[in-house]
Amino acid sequence: MNKSSVTVKQVQKIDDIAINKYGIASIVLMENAGRAVSQEVKRMLPKNKKAKVVIVCGSGNNAGDGLVVARHLNEMDADVKIFMLGGSENLKNDAKINYEIARKLNIQATEVKSVNKAMIDEIKKADVTVDAIFGVGLNRDLAGTFYEAVEVINEFSKKVVSVDIPSGLDGTNGTVYGICVQADKTVTFSLPKKGLLCGQGIKFSGKVVVADIGIPKKIILKKDDD
Numbered sequence: 001m002n003k004s005s006v007t008v009k010q011v012q013k014i015d016d017i018a019i020n021k022y023g024i025a026s027i028v029l030m031e032n033a034g035r036a037v038s039q040e041v042k043r044m045l046p047k048n049k050k051a052k053v054v055i056v057c058g059s060g061n062n063a064g065d066g067l068v069v070a071r072h073l074n075e076m077d078a079d080v081k082i083f084m085l086g087g088s089e090n091l092k093n094d095a096k097i098n099y100e101i102a103r104k105l106n107i108q109a110t111e112v113k114s115v116n117k118a119m120i121d122e123i124k125k126a127d128v129t130v131d132a133i134f135g136v137g138l139n140r141d142l143a144g145t146f147y148e149a150v151e152v153i154n155e156f157s158k159k160v161v162s163v164d165i166p167s168g169l170d171g172t173n174g175t176v177y178g179i180c181v182q183a184d185k186t187v188t189f190s191l192p193k194k195g196l197l198c199g200q201g202i203k204f205s206g207k208v209v210v211a212d213i214g215i216p217k218k219i220i221l222k223k224d225d226d
Contacts, residue, residue, distance in 0.1 A: 034068020066132020
């Protein structure tokens, strides 16, 4: 495995080994990922006023990372609003747990069946929009509400931080699935994904920050050409 960047298949294998061979709970990795993103978002927030952040979530693990981001930014006294595009009933496992934690902390989470004025207005007011819609597993064109949400994020956001990869980008070859979030910063986990560094990935990813989320070095450094 090239230490400088990885394909989607390679990073999924790294995660699988960490969780299933070494027993590192997936929710621990999600917590570390979300905390790392929240720290990068914090660097972009104004210091002289109460910061506003909108987090746009899908319904997979990327959404779970976004919900962790919401909690940590809330603890930093930012005004955080979450928009759930996939419906909370579709959340599973770690993402569902983090959604329930956010609810218990009274962080505002709104379910969105189609993009509306309220969502657009909040994005316009936000200092940073966090893109937690799709992760590296995406392999189909964006459509419907997801397509509309990306359009709105790109048109009205002041600054955008993408979680692991800009939503709409192929993590291996850097092609765009119909439309893609234009990130100012992408916080990617463990290793940079090849798709961030080639094709249209260079255009859409903005500044790429690689965050350590607790995957043991012996897994990351292991040579593996799968």
